[in-house]
Amino acid sequence: MKSPILGSSYVIRSVNAADNRMVNLYPEVIAEGGKEPAYLQRCPGYTLRATVGDGPIRGLWTLGSYLYVVSGNGFYRLDASFLGETSGFLELEDGSFVLLEDSSKIALETGTSYVGYVSGTGPVSMADNGTQIFIAANPDGYIYNATTTQFAQITDEDFPGAVTVGYLDGYFVFNEPNSQRVWVTALLDGTSIDPLDFASAEGSPDGLVSLIIDHREAWLFGTNSVEVWYNSGEADFPLTRIQGAYNEIGCIAPYSVAKMDNSVFWLGADARGQGIVYRAQGYQGVRVSTHAVEFAIQQYDDLADAVGYTYQQDGHTFYVLNFTNADTTWVYDAATGSWHERAGFRNGDFKRHRGNCHVRFDGEPIIGDYENGNLYAFSLDVFSDNGATQKWLRSWRALPTGQNNLKRSTHHSLQIDCETGVGLNGYDPFDPAQEIATQTSVPINTESGDPQLSGNLGTQILEDIDTEDGVYNLGVTEDNGLTLVVERPASSIKVGANPQVMMRWSDDGGHTWSEIRSTSMGRIGRYGTRAIFRRLGMTTKLRDRVYEISGTDPVKVAIMGAELTISQTSA
Numbered sequence: 001m002k003s004p005i006l007g008s009s010y011v012i013r014s015v016n017a018a019d020n021r022m023v024n025l026y027p028e029v030i031a032e033g034g035k036e037p038a039y040l041q042r043c044p045g046y047t048l049r050a051t052v053g054d055g056p057i058r059g060l061w062t063l064g065s066y067l068y069v070v071s072g073n074g075f076y077r078l079d080a081s082f083l084g085e086t087s088g089f090l091e092l093e094d095g096s097f098v099l100l101e102d103s104s105k106i107a108l109e110t111g112t113s114y115v116g117y118v119s120g121t122g123p124v125s126m127a128d129n130g131t132q133i134f135i136a137a138n139p140d141g142y143i144y145n146a147t148t149t150q151f152a153q154i155t156d157e158d159f160p161g162a163v164t165v166g167y168l169d170g171y172f173v174f175n176e177p178n179s180q181r182v183w184v185t186a187l188l189d190g191t192s193i194d195p196l197d198f199a200s201a202e203g204s205p206d207g208l209v210s211l212i213i214d215h216r217e218a219w220l221f222g223t224n225s226v227e228v229w230y231n232s233g234e235a236d237f238p239l240t241r242i243q244g245a246y247n248e249i250g251c252i253a254p255y256s257v258a259k260m261d262n263s264v265f266w267l268g269a270d271a272r273g274q275g276i277v278y279r280a281q282g283y284q285g286v287r288v289s290t291h292a293v294e295f296a297i298q299q300y301d302d303l304a305d306a307v308g309y310t311y312q313q314d315g316h317t318f319y320v321l322n323f324t325n326a327d328t329t330w331v332y333d334a335a336t337g338s339w340h341e342r343a344g345f346r347n348g349d350f351k352r353h354r355g356n357c358h359v360r361f362d363g364e365p366i367i368g369d370y371e372n373g374n375l376y377a378f379s380l381d382v383f384s385d386n387g388a389t390q391k392w393l394r395s396w397r398a399l400p401t402g403q404n405n406l407k408r409s410t411h412h413s414l415q416i417d418c419e420t421g422v423g424l425n426g427y428d429p430f431d432p433a434q435e436i437a438t439q440t441s442v443p444i445n446t447e448s449g450d451p452q453l454s455g456n457l458g459t460q461i462l463e464d465i466d467t468e469d470g471v472y473n474l475g476v477t478e479d480n481g482l483t484l485v486v487e488r489p490a491s492s493i494k495v496g497a498n499p500q501v502m503m504r505w506s507d508d509g510g511h512t513w514s515e516i517r518s519t520s521m522g523r524i525g526r527y528g529t530r531a532i533f534r535r536l537g538m539t540t541k542l543r544d545r546v547y548e549i550s551g552t553d554p555v556k557v558a559i560m561g562a563e564l565t566i567s568q569t570s571a
Contacts, residue, residue, distance in 0.1 A: 008338035016509035045382035057368025166213035253306035260310035411536035420522035426494020499553035
């Protein structure tokens with residue numbers, strides 16, 4: 001019978017009721033003519049594109065042909081080759097340097113262009129008007145002019161500080177820290193601010209925490225409410241509240257607000273509670289998180305530090321939500337309406353994904369590291385995290401809902417319907433079929449026709465044998481006779497040559513687990529391989545059997561289904 005391996009991550013307060021975890025996998029729907037209605041696809045890996053400053057990467061933006069990066073306390077400009085022009089410095093013949101522009105930091109970093117200093121340690125918000133980039137660093141603000149390459153902190157005495165910023169019809173729009181006020185700059189000039197160019201979001205007495213511009217409308221997020229404003233062209237203040245566009249659902253994390261799939265997403269809060277993810281439908285917030293995701297989120301100590309970003313790849317649009325202190329990442333796939341965990345694998349455990357923010361640049365989805373200055377490119381053809389192990393995992397109930405009972409049963413086999421023959425070229429040291437047995441005889445002739453060997457030889461390398469699987473060292477050693485010695489150098493060993501699926505099970509709903517077993521997904525080209533596990537024991541209660549499969553090999557993973565063979569008793 002089919003075992004329900006497809007689906008999303010759903011682990012709730014009672015693991016006995018549901019223990020369907022999914023890490024670094026997501027469903028890909030097959031529209032028609034496929035083997036199954038969907039399959040589980042491995043999440044993208046990533047490779048290093050550049051290292052910019054000391055990190056962390058606090059924000060990314062593109063304007064024209066350049067990528068702009070806030071890394072640590074530095075603001076940088078990179079070109080499409082992830083190189084930049086070192087600006088603001090003059091190299092003299094004696095090797096000294098003269099600072100041409102006022103800056104609190106001197107940086108002469110190969111491949112990057114240091115522009116200026118940005119205060120703070122948390123995420124930044126950025127927007128541009130085609131010429132200027134406004135960086136909101138809460139509370140400080142900065143303006144970079146892409147035409148003149150001038151960069152400076154906003155020093156207008158009327159500037160109240162900015163948490164988040166957007167662009168609307170020629171104006172930079174930003175919210176003042178710890179207030180209900182929304183401000184606009186002068187038209188097409190972010191450096192000029194009129195002391196009267198503000199308004200208060202007063203639909204609710206809560207303070208503003210964030211804003212975003214969507215479809216030429218300003219969404220203003222308070223702690224307990226959301227208002228939507230538009231450009232009415234009024235002389236005193238250009239923005240006006242849209243009557244009826246009011247939502248009694250606020251936002252708990254300022255940097256969780258993001259646009260995706262023609263809509264707005266955020267981590268919500270109101271007078272009744274917090275920790276629900278919402279998506280705008282019209283002017284109303286519609287819940288998209290599941291009870292399982294909400295249960296997980298509400299266990300975290302701090303939700304205000306959540307940072308969200310969106311990206312699109314292969315027709316899927318993803319809302320990525322990182323919880324900094326909880327060291328966890330949840331991802332919503334708008335294409336399927338499903339959730340999964342996205343994680344790095346460090347020190348034998350899952351940790352939050354390294355992506356802290358995202359921008360599309362030079363045709364690639366680029367993410368910035370939350371801990372250092374690394375910029376990575378997402379790719380579905382990469383199966384590691386910048387060379388480090390990317391572990392995937394799926395756990396699920398053995399039988400579909402409604403088909404369980406309390407009887408004993410014997411599990412004869414579990415076959416994973418996955419794409420096989422995905423192994424990489426190279427020698428697998430754990431494959432018994434590839435081991436070369438030693439031979440003992442006296443004397444021994446080499447294939448090259450060297451004289452017979454005799455006497456006290458110790459160990460002697462005679463020649464190398466070059467095969468498709470690598471280079472072997474051929475030698476002899478004396479140990480009660482002469483023994484042929486064949487050694488494979490470490491360079492011929494390749495992880496992923498014989499990729500493995502690891503499996504374990506639980507008979508108490510996910511509380512305790514069996515020992516791990518493994519089976520092959522097929523060496524390269526062996527498409528007929530069956531990923532099957534046999535003799536899986538007897539359950540005391542059929543409905544409590546949970547299976548878990550995982551893998552770490554850097555190979556393609558596509559799981560279409562699972563087939564379970566069981567026999568039940570009458571007890």
